[in-house]
Amino acid sequence: MELWYTEKQTDSFGITAKVKRSLHSEQTDFQKLDMLETEEWGNMLTLDGMVMTTERDEFVYHEMVAHVPLFTHPNPENVLIVGGGDGGVIREVLKHDKVKKVVLVDIDGKVIEYSKKFLPAIAGMMDDPRADVRVGDGFMHIAESENIYDVIMVDSTEPVGPAVNLFSKGFYAGIAKALKEDGLFVAQTDNPWFKSDLIAQVNKDVKEIFPVTALYTANIPTYPSGLWTFTMGSKVYHPKEVDASLLPHIETKYYTPELHHAAFVLPKFVQDLLK
Amino acid sequence: MELWYTEKQTDSFGITAKVKRSLHSEQTDFQKLDMLETEEWGNMLTLDGMVMTTERDEFVYHEMVAHVPLFTHPNPENVLIVGGGDGGVIREVLKHDKVKKVVLVDIDGKVIEYSKKFLPAIAGMMDDPRADVRVGDGFMHIAESENIYDVIMVDSTEPVGPAVNLFSKGFYAGIAKALKEDGLFVAQTDNPWFKSDLIAQVNKDVKEIFPVTALYTANIPTYPSGLWTFTMGSKVYHPKEVDASLLPHIETKYYTPELHHAAFVLPKFVQDLLK
Numbered sequence: 001m002e003l004w005y006t007e008k009q010t011d012s013f014g015i016t017a018k019v020k021r022s023l024h025s026e027q028t029d030f031q032k033l034d035m036l037e038t039e040e041w042g043n044m045l046t047l048d049g050m051v052m053t054t055e056r057d058e059f060v061y062h063e064m065v066a067h068v069p070l071f072t073h074p075n076p077e078n079v080l081i082v083g084g085g086d087g088g089v090i091r092e093v094l095k096h097d098k099v100k101k102v103v104l105v106d107i108d109g110k111v112i113e114y115s116k117k118f119l120p121a122i123a124g125m126m127d128d129p130r131a132d133v134r135v136g137d138g139f140m141h142i143a144e145s146e147n148i149y150d151v152i153m154v155d156s157t158e159p160v161g162p163a164v165n166l167f168s169k170g171f172y173a174g175i176a177k178a179l180k181e182d183g184l185f186v187a188q189t190d191n192p193w194f195k196s197d198l199i200a201q202v203n204k205d206v207k208e209i210f211p212v213t214a215l216y217t218a219n220i221p222t223y224p225s226g227l228w229t230f231t232m233g234s235k236v237y238h239p240k241e242v243d244a245s246l247l248p249h250i251e252t253k254y255y256t257p258e259l260h261h262a263a264f265v266l267p268k269f270v271q272d273l274l275k
Numbered sequence: 276m277e278l279w280y281t282e283k284q285t286d287s288f289g290i291t292a293k294v295k296r297s298l299h300s301e302q303t304d305f306q307k308l309d310m311l312e313t314e315e316w317g318n319m320l321t322l323d324g325m326v327m328t329t330e331r332d333e334f335v336y337h338e339m340v341a342h343v344p345l346f347t348h349p350n351p352e353n354v355l356i357v358g359g360g361d362g363g364v365i366r367e368v369l370k371h372d373k374v375k376k377v378v379l380v381d382i383d384g385k386v387i388e389y390s391k392k393f394l395p396a397i398a399g400m401m402d403d404p405r406a407d408v409r410v411g412d413g414f415m416h417i418a419e420s421e422n423i424y425d426v427i428m429v430d431s432t433e434p435v436g437p438a439v440n441l442f443s444k445g446f447y448a449g450i451a452k453a454l455k456e457d458g459l460f461v462a463q464t465d466n467p468w469f470k471s472d473l474i475a476q477v478n479k480d481v482k483e484i485f486p487v488t489a490l491y492t493a494n495i496p497t498y499p500s501g502l503w504t505f506t507m508g509s510k511v512y513h514p515k516e517v518d519a520s521l522l523p524h525i526e527t528k529y530y531t532p533e534l535h536h537a538a539f540v541l542p543k544f545v546q547d548l549l550k
Contacts, residue, residue, distance in 0.1 A: 006291060010314070010315055011293070011305045011314070012292065012293035012315040012537070013291070013292050013293070013313075013314075013316070014291050014292075015288070015289070015290055015291070015292070016281060016288070016290070017287065017288050017289075018286070018287035018291050018395030020290070038287070039286070039287030039288075040285055040287040040288040041288070057468070060542070070408075105469075151517040171442070193332070193496050217494075219494060219501055219502040219542070220501075221468050221491075221500040221502070223498075223499055225494070225496040225501060226494055226495075226496055226500060226501015226502060227494040227496070227501060241480050244442075252541045252543055253543055253544045254543055254544065255542075255543065256540075256542070256543050256546070259540050259541075259542065259543075261537075261540075262536075262537040262540030265531075265533045265534050265536075265537035266534075267335070267529045267530075267531070267534065268527055268528055268529055268530065268531050268534075269528045269529065271531070273497070
């Protein structure tokens with residue numbers, strides 16, 4: 001018998017991956033969680049039938065969501081991750097010596113539990129002394145925070161299920177309040193081939209709240225279209241004004257100082273979404 | 276009944292696309308040719324079970340294989356396309372006023388015939404007065420050409436079936452001979468996630484023949500991993516020394532003058548393949 005995981009990324013297109021075995025499957029309080037051992041991608045976490053991360057290509061997303069904002073801010077001491085229960089973003093954030101504390105708030109404790117169990121290379125830094133991992137509602141945490149964080153990363157699922165609020169204008173306003181006066185944030189904002197309306201809407205909303213708004217991309221093979229976008233909103237610092245030659249060295253497999261800038265150079269049809 | 280086209284891009288990973296109907300299917304003298312009408316991508320041409328082009332995302336590949344080399348060469352009058360029977364590269368080449376003549380040599384006349392029939396927006400420029408479309412062996416055409424072309428584009432299938440020779444060092448040496456003394460070429464060289472050995476080998480071979488060698492990428496959702504590479508070999512001109520601010524305007528949906536440079540900034544794991 002051959003098992004294949006098939007994900008409809010749209011109603012009429014998707015990916016399929018050969019599965020060695022299912023490692024875990026459960027309906028948590030918030031979503032359907034599956035951990036699969038695949039041939040091509042190693043262990044793979046899916047939520048509500050969508051790939052969240054795989055051992056083989058996880059480095060792209062986690063590096064790009066962490067290093068671009070952290071190298072844009074000159075002194076990112078206090079960092080918040082909303083979502084991100086697999087621990088991949090925390091691992092990358094902790095590569096930055098300037099970070100004194102990183103708080104992670106994921107609504108689903110089961111994601112944290114099973115990532116630690118089946119994705120140890122991704123989740124292994126969640127017990128670091130500088131990491132403060134909490135199970136809770138990131139939207140509420142943002143609503144209750146004021147002038148606390150230098151950098152916030154929104155590492156959410158797609159805008160269905162528990163993450164719907166994390167794509168609302170009110171949420172971005174809350175982020176602005178939770179950030180210090182020179183703070184900045186980044187959110188994953190899906191792909192431009194199938195979700196162009198979402199990208200345009202988020203860009204419009206963030207622009208109305210933050211003086212600096214910018215979109216960058218990265219190639220993630222197991223995500224729809226292979227081209228992922230990240231939207232940054234910043235009160236002061238501009239990601240394109242970073243002097244790449246001055247950035248300290250960190251170990252990466254995707255991010256480079258040159259790519260810090262190149263990632264913001266968009267294909268024309270993506271540029272056109274932001275008009 | 277629902278029809279789905281499923282392509283194993285590797286032994287254990289692939290894509291799947293909902294099909295409205297099969298428009299044409301035949302075993303030509305060289306390969307299995309299928310034309311499918313899909314929900315997500317419009318009409319789609321596959322050869323030997325691999326997506327070659329689709330109406331919706333074809334612009335990425337065709338723009339990037341054409342405009343990067345043509346804007347690197349200061350005066351690309353004579354252009355050769357090896358393969359490319361769908362006509363997409365010719366269409367883009369003809370956007371350049373400096374091009375006086377573009378020869379296309381595809382081994383399979385059926386690709387040209389059925390692209391004209393079912394992909395008119397891609398194939399519609401093959402009868403242009405500046406275009407000289409021939410059915411023949413591109414490898415032999417290169418072997419018989421000397422000091423003729425300014426720019427050569429290798430728009431081949433994967434290195435299986437009729438295209439095996441088009442990834443050999445002897446072929447690149449033939450290209451060098453077919454080019455004028457300041458000529459340059461570009462070849463599609465697959466993706467870095469599943470075909471890293473191929474990219475490394477081609478880069479090594481081209482480096483031994485051409486003084487200037489460079490790799491660039493583009494996002495093509497229907498190609499394996501969504502990240503495609505193009506290898507350029509050049510006798511004189513360097514693609515990174517192009518002054519993007521001086522490039523004439525052409526209508527595009529992916530290529531921009533800024534992206535001309537950004538496309539050469541590689542993810543670290545791709546950079547590392549070229550060492």
